[in-house]
Amino acid sequence: MMEWLAQHVLEKYNFWIAMTIILIGLYAAMAKGNLLKKLIGLSIFQTAMFLWFISLGDVGRDVMVTWGLKGGTPPIIWEKAVEEGYTYVNPLPNVLMLTGIVVSAATTAVALAIVIRIYQKYGTIEEDEILERELQEEVRYASG
Amino acid sequence: MLLAEQLPVIIVTVAMFCGFTILLAGYLNKKSAFWISLLANIVFFALSILTLRHVLAVGPIKYWQGGWRPPWGIEYVVDAMNAYLLVILFFIVILIEIYSKRNVEKEIEARKHPTFYALIQLMVAGLAGITVTGDLFNMFVWLEIASLTAYALIAVAGGRALRASYNYVIMGSIGAVFYIFGVGWIYAATGTLNMADMRILLPVVYDSRLVQMAFAFIVVGIMIKAYIFPLHFWQPDAYTYAPSSVSAMIASIHGKVMIYILIRLVYSVFTLDFIRYYIGLDLIICWVAAAGILAGSVFAIKQRNVKRMLAYSSVSQFGYILLGIGLSPLSPWGLVGVVAHILNHAVMKGCLFLAAGSFIHQEGKWDIRSFEGLSKRMPWASGAFAIAAISMIGIPPTAGFASKLFLILASLDAAQYPFVVILLLSGLLNLVYFWRVIDRMYFVRHEEPTEGGNEGTRRLPISMTAPMMVLAALCIILGIFWLTDIPMPLINQILSDLSTGGRL
Incomplete structure (x- = not known):
C-alpha cells in the first residue's frame, strides 16, 4: 500500500494536484448557471492545464x-x-505556456465582452433566466 | 524556385497583416475595408493555386521558420492535401465575401464594418495557418486565432447570437484545452512537437497508455471544435443566430479545417496502423459517425428555422467525413470519399446557407412554413437552394451523389454492409427534410398580394445572386468532375502524401 502510494501519488504529486484543479475548473465551467462563474471555471481549467504542462518540463x-x-x-x-x-x-514547456497564457487571456477578454453585451440585452447573467426569456419570445412568436 | 518555397508563409503572414491593415484603413474610409479584404483574398487564391500546382509538379513545400531545422524550429509543410484545402478555403471565402457586401450592409451597422472584415480576414489567416503548419503547438495557436475570431463574428449579430456565441466560447475553449492536453502527453512521450518527427518517434511507444490517452484527448478536443455528433451542442444555436454570411463561412470552411486537423493527425501523425491494431478504434469511429449521420438528419427534420435545419444537416454531413476516416484503414475508397466530401460539402452547404441568408435578407423569412411562393418572387435564390438541396440528397449527377458513391464503395470494399444501409437511409432522411422546403417553395399554391408595385426595388442584388449561382453550378459540375479521370492525379497525390506522411 505504502509502496503504491509512494509510486503513484507522491512521486507524481504534480499530476494529482493539476488534475484536481482541472476537474474543479471543468465542473464550474460546465455546471454553473451564472455566466461569470462559468468563465471563472474556464480560467481555472486553463490555468491548471498550464501548471501541469510546466511541471512536465521539470x-x-x-x-x-x-x-x-x-x-x-x-x-x-x-x-x-x-x-x-x-x-x-526543459525550457520548451515554459515557452509554450507563455503562448498559452496569451491565448487564455484573449479568450477571457472575448468572453467578458460577450457577457457585458448579454447583460445589456437581458439584464441578467443567469443562464436559466436568459433561457426563460427566450422561451417566452418563442411562445409569443408561435401565438402570433 | 525560391518563391514557391515561401508561398505558404507569405499567404499566412500577409493575411494576418491584412487584418490589421483593414482595421486601420477602415478608420479612414469605411468602404475600403471590404475592397481591401476582397482583393487580398483574390491574391491569396491565386497564390494558393500556384502552391497546388507546385506541390503536384515538384512535391511538398517545406519552410523552416527563422531557418531553424525542423525538430527544434517550427516547420511549415504543404503537401497535396494542404494545398487542396487552401484552394477550397480561399475560393469559398471570395464568393462569400462578394455575397456579404450587401448582406452585411443590411444586417450590421455601418460603424462595425471595418471590424467585421478585419475579423473575417483574421479568421481566414487562422484557418490558413492551421492548414499550412507542420507543428502541433503552432497548430493550437492558429486554432485559437480561428476560433476566437469565430466567437466574435457570431456575437456580431447581437441578440440571441450572444448566448450562442458564449456557449461556443466555453465549449470551444474546453476543446482547445483538451487538444493541448493530448499534445502535452505525446510531447512527454516523444519529446517533439514536429509532426514528421513525431511520426518517426511514435511507433516505439504505440503500446504506451500515455500515447493512447493523448490520442483520446486530441480526438475529443477536435470533435468539440468540429461539432461531430455527440459533442455538437453549441453548433445549432451559433449557426442559427449568426449573421448569414458568417453562418455560411463557418459552416462551409471553418468546420472543414477543424476536421482537417483530425485527418492530418489520424493519417500522418498517429497513422492508420495505430488506429487499427493498437487501439482498435476504426469501427468505433464508423459507428459514432453513423449515429451522427442519422441523428443529425432526424433533428433536422423537426426544425422550423431554415438555418437551424441546415445546421443539423451539417452535423449529419460531418458524420460522412468521419465515416470515411473510420473506413479508410479497411479500404482506400474511404479517403477518396473524405477528400471529395470536403470540397462537395463546402460547396453545397455554402450555397444552401447563402440562399437561406438571401431569403432572410430579402423578406425576413426564416420559418420554413412561410416559404410559400418564394420560387416566384426569388427564382434564382430558390433555384440555387433547390439544386444544392438535390445535391445534398444525392441524386445523380450532383456533387452529393459522388461523395455518397465513394463512401458506399468504401463500405462495400471493406465488407461493412451496415454502413451502406445507413448511407442510403440518410439519403432518404435528407430527402424528407429538404423536400419539405422545396415543396413549400415550388408547389404550395400561394395568393400573391396584388397591391405590391415594389417588385422592382425588391430584386436581390446581383452581388448576392452571383456567388449562389456559381456554387449551385459547381454542385452539378463537381458531380461530373469526380466521376471522370481528371481529379485522379490529385486524389492519388493526396492519398500517397497522407499515407506516407508526405513530409519525410
Missing part, C-alpha cells in the same frame, strides 16, 4: 538528492553549470 528531480538542489537548474548556460554538468529544466 526533469531534474533526482538532482535534489545528489547535489542538494531543488529540481533542475534554470536553462541558462553558465560556467559552473557546464563544468559540473547540472541537469537543467
Whole structure:
C-alpha cells in the first residue's frame, strides 16, 4: 500500500494536484448557471492545464538528492553549470505556456465582452433566466 | 524556385497583416475595408493555386521558420492535401465575401464594418495557418486565432447570437484545452512537437497508455471544435443566430479545417496502423459517425428555422467525413470519399446557407412554413437552394451523389454492409427534410398580394445572386468532375502524401 502510494501519488504529486484543479475548473465551467462563474471555471481549467504542462518540463528531480538542489537548474548556460554538468529544466514547456497564457487571456477578454453585451440585452447573467426569456419570445412568436 | 518555397508563409503572414491593415484603413474610409479584404483574398487564391500546382509538379513545400531545422524550429509543410484545402478555403471565402457586401450592409451597422472584415480576414489567416503548419503547438495557436475570431463574428449579430456565441466560447475553449492536453502527453512521450518527427518517434511507444490517452484527448478536443455528433451542442444555436454570411463561412470552411486537423493527425501523425491494431478504434469511429449521420438528419427534420435545419444537416454531413476516416484503414475508397466530401460539402452547404441568408435578407423569412411562393418572387435564390438541396440528397449527377458513391464503395470494399444501409437511409432522411422546403417553395399554391408595385426595388442584388449561382453550378459540375479521370492525379497525390506522411 505504502509502496503504491509512494509510486503513484507522491512521486507524481504534480499530476494529482493539476488534475484536481482541472476537474474543479471543468465542473464550474460546465455546471454553473451564472455566466461569470462559468468563465471563472474556464480560467481555472486553463490555468491548471498550464501548471501541469510546466511541471512536465521539470526533469531534474533526482538532482535534489545528489547535489542538494531543488529540481533542475534554470536553462541558462553558465560556467559552473557546464563544468559540473547540472541537469537543467526543459525550457520548451515554459515557452509554450507563455503562448498559452496569451491565448487564455484573449479568450477571457472575448468572453467578458460577450457577457457585458448579454447583460445589456437581458439584464441578467443567469443562464436559466436568459433561457426563460427566450422561451417566452418563442411562445409569443408561435401565438402570433 | 525560391518563391514557391515561401508561398505558404507569405499567404499566412500577409493575411494576418491584412487584418490589421483593414482595421486601420477602415478608420479612414469605411468602404475600403471590404475592397481591401476582397482583393487580398483574390491574391491569396491565386497564390494558393500556384502552391497546388507546385506541390503536384515538384512535391511538398517545406519552410523552416527563422531557418531553424525542423525538430527544434517550427516547420511549415504543404503537401497535396494542404494545398487542396487552401484552394477550397480561399475560393469559398471570395464568393462569400462578394455575397456579404450587401448582406452585411443590411444586417450590421455601418460603424462595425471595418471590424467585421478585419475579423473575417483574421479568421481566414487562422484557418490558413492551421492548414499550412507542420507543428502541433503552432497548430493550437492558429486554432485559437480561428476560433476566437469565430466567437466574435457570431456575437456580431447581437441578440440571441450572444448566448450562442458564449456557449461556443466555453465549449470551444474546453476543446482547445483538451487538444493541448493530448499534445502535452505525446510531447512527454516523444519529446517533439514536429509532426514528421513525431511520426518517426511514435511507433516505439504505440503500446504506451500515455500515447493512447493523448490520442483520446486530441480526438475529443477536435470533435468539440468540429461539432461531430455527440459533442455538437453549441453548433445549432451559433449557426442559427449568426449573421448569414458568417453562418455560411463557418459552416462551409471553418468546420472543414477543424476536421482537417483530425485527418492530418489520424493519417500522418498517429497513422492508420495505430488506429487499427493498437487501439482498435476504426469501427468505433464508423459507428459514432453513423449515429451522427442519422441523428443529425432526424433533428433536422423537426426544425422550423431554415438555418437551424441546415445546421443539423451539417452535423449529419460531418458524420460522412468521419465515416470515411473510420473506413479508410479497411479500404482506400474511404479517403477518396473524405477528400471529395470536403470540397462537395463546402460547396453545397455554402450555397444552401447563402440562399437561406438571401431569403432572410430579402423578406425576413426564416420559418420554413412561410416559404410559400418564394420560387416566384426569388427564382434564382430558390433555384440555387433547390439544386444544392438535390445535391445534398444525392441524386445523380450532383456533387452529393459522388461523395455518397465513394463512401458506399468504401463500405462495400471493406465488407461493412451496415454502413451502406445507413448511407442510403440518410439519403432518404435528407430527402424528407429538404423536400419539405422545396415543396413549400415550388408547389404550395400561394395568393400573391396584388397591391405590391415594389417588385422592382425588391430584386436581390446581383452581388448576392452571383456567388449562389456559381456554387449551385459547381454542385452539378463537381458531380461530373469526380466521376471522370481528371481529379485522379490529385486524389492519388493526396492519398500517397497522407499515407506516407508526405513530409519525410
